[in-house]
Amino acid sequence: MTRPASRGRRRAETGGFDRRLIAPMILGSVLNPINSSMLAVALVPIGRAFDVPPSQTAWLVSGLYLATAVGQPVIGRLVDAFGSHRLYLLGAALAGLAGLLGALAPNLWVLVASRVLLGFGTSAAYPASMSLLRSESERTGRKNPSGVLAALSISNQVIAVVGPALGGLLIGTGGWHLIFGINVPLSLMCCVLGTLWLPRATPPGRTVRVDVPGMLWFAGSLTAFMFFLMNPAVAHWYLPVLGLAAGSVFVRRELGTDQPFIDLQVLGGNGPLLATFTRQCLAYTTSYAFFYGYSQWLQEGRGLNASQAGLLLLPLSATAIGVTALTGRRGRVRGKLVVGALFQCLGCAALLLLHADSPMWLLVVLSAVVGIPHGLIGLANQNALYAQADPTRMGSSAGLLRTFMYIGALFAAAASAVFFRDGATSPGLHAMAWSLLGVAAVFLVLCTADRSLARATTPGQTTPAPRKGAYP
Template identity: 30%
Template sequence: MNTRSRWLMISVGLGILLNPLNSSMVSVAIPRLQNVFQLDFTDVSWIIFSFYIASAIAQPVMGRASDVFGRRRIFLTGLVVAFVTSLLAPLSPSFGWLIVFRILQSIGTSMMVAVGMAIVRIHITENQATALSVLSIFLSGAAAIGPFIGGVLIHWWGWPAIFFVNIPFVVLSFLLSWRNIPKDEPTTSVTRNMSIRKWFELIDASGILLFTVGLVALLIGLLSAKSSGHISSGHVIVALIGLVAMGAFVRHELKVTSPFIPLRTFAKYPAMTYVNIEFLLVNVLFYSLFFGLPSYLQMVRHVSEFDTGILMLNLGLCSLVASPIAGRWIDKSGPRPALLVSGILMTLGSVWIVTLNQTSPVVSVCLALAAFGISNGLNNVGMQAALFKSSPKEIIGVASGLFNTSRYLGTILSSLLIGIVMGGNFSFGGFRVLGIILTVIALSLVFMSWWRRESGQLAES
């Protein structure tokens, strides 16, 4: 790999790490934000919901937008948006404004993730697998160290620091990207002179709108009912609006020629559908722990943000160490054994949460975090390998897009699960209930992995 290619990878890597970094740092900031803005746990959970909902929608949209405006332009625009929101978010006069800047931050960082891999694929023609694996380290590494960085920053400088820390990364990435990312032209399938109406049809703006309205309305209806402690007619109406919008979304996606989420693909390839469902459940479990455990440590055990970040670093480091080992194992044995072991580790970690009491040594948290970290490393590689095995080559691009959608939906559902279980205040009893639910999910994943193994053996015989 030549020097220009290395600098291109660094330029792109510094940009794409901002999305996972900002999604993970906030897990340590929840208790502090709850105190600063005088909110209950359900309300402050929207700092998580908003980011992932926006990412789930923005990434495929910006991927298509890059065909119209060029990948370099979208990447640089994303850096500008990330810079502005990182400056303005700490100055938010209210939590509502903080959510607005958080959504804009998600859109800006999603621009870079959506086109970063494509830039490397197009402009680095030698050792592409090595280049893509390096970018994967930027992504997984940023997510792994996010809670640690967040804990240190909040401990010494307060919650605004988790936004200000983005600025040096943004500035350096912009300067390097301006110099190293080659200019590109839109693909021949679209033109810059395309009308707004045609472009909206291309990106399926109607589908995006229906999906957004439906998902947000359902979340607001469910969380508002849980937070207030009773179900009012207003909650029911909002939830019904969400259900109607989601129904209209499904009907719309089945009709249009360029759907935002190609639902027909799921019906045509059931094995791929099965992988996406399994991956969704994996992310529900993992991110329920990822967002729930820091709040438990700080609000139940009164551990400082700094120490919480140190403990959470164990989760990310175990995941990073397990990933390359998982790659070699899966190359030899296929994804089934690794996913089965992952399910067993998640079950053990979930059972540990259930048996935890308020006097358990905090150091013992490291054991559960190690189990979940190793299982996450196995899942990241195993699920991707299972997807490739179950998806025809001619639709692998669509399959990868659906796979990422499953990741974000699982993350959103994990935040919803925590909000419903905890209600207005995070409690030890609620955390134990969460552990029971996660144990059920983990056992389901063990069964699904075992069923995959049995069905695979039958198929091979």
């Protein structure tokens, strides 16, 4: 019988893209969005189980994204240095362990610890996948694997928006513990597929040293800001000061070391890439705040259960998948971003119309409208990154893109803690909607004003990989 590795080698010799890589890439990359989206309908049941308010359950969101914000850049660098295989398997195993810990958690803070561990575990698959895509593109000569990028984006969209319904089903079947326990079989599948199909090749001539002090300064800066944002008050003035001080030390250190935790040189002279990272942060601040805030309001403000709240987010799934499928192979980045930003503004404004007796049809229409930017923005920023990043730093750049996304998620968690301090009420939702409308408007302005997006891939082109410094 022909062994899997032999079949993979024969396919590589033919010069075609090794499609056996797609299954482990997709399965690994969805571990984070499935855990993010299922939690959206579990926050209220978990709060009731441990008798804690939304301001404390918000740490379940923040814990995951603090870990991923730290984990993505360093794992991206490790992928660049050691290849995808080992990092992918280690991350999958860590995610399974985190799922087991969460399913058995006796209190909220053990549950938060499991989310932190889960954040580190799910940080490996995305930079590993982007690195694999780059190496496969160079091997096959197909410089713009838009079909594979679209498949990754669609799979993440599907999981992210089907996750609430799946989470509601699991909670209705066996309680919130099941949304953590599901990580065990998923991680086992990742380990099996990764062992069978991911190449074991290591990039030649690369050594890496983990910048532990840089990690600590970065984590300390983010944590200080998060503690302030979760409970802003004049008496806590020292927290943002500490955050700025730690951030300054971090930047100075990273620019002065040859193997930094976050490769800030990725941004050196590359204004378009920095703009992409900024757009990612703004877009996902709005996206995650809607996702978690709207889900909590459906249960507390509208009086639905977790299963019903999950089902009401399914229209978001349908439009997101449809939009991604229709536009995935079209390379015009700027148009997707502008349209996505306009619909984000529309969705935030629509939140102002919601009340405890809002009709179901309005809730369904709102979910469907918000699915449009879900289907456009993530894929557009991913395509922009692919065109703008230095190919030799693709893993680092991909990790940094995810870091900015998770910083946006941290801002979203802080918004939930602030505006839902007394519960997910309609007045709290409306106050959140006004702030999100402002963020979405800034995002729209940046998308419209960024002329560098015209240099990204256009339909039908196979744009060569950019050289370092190709964008001023």
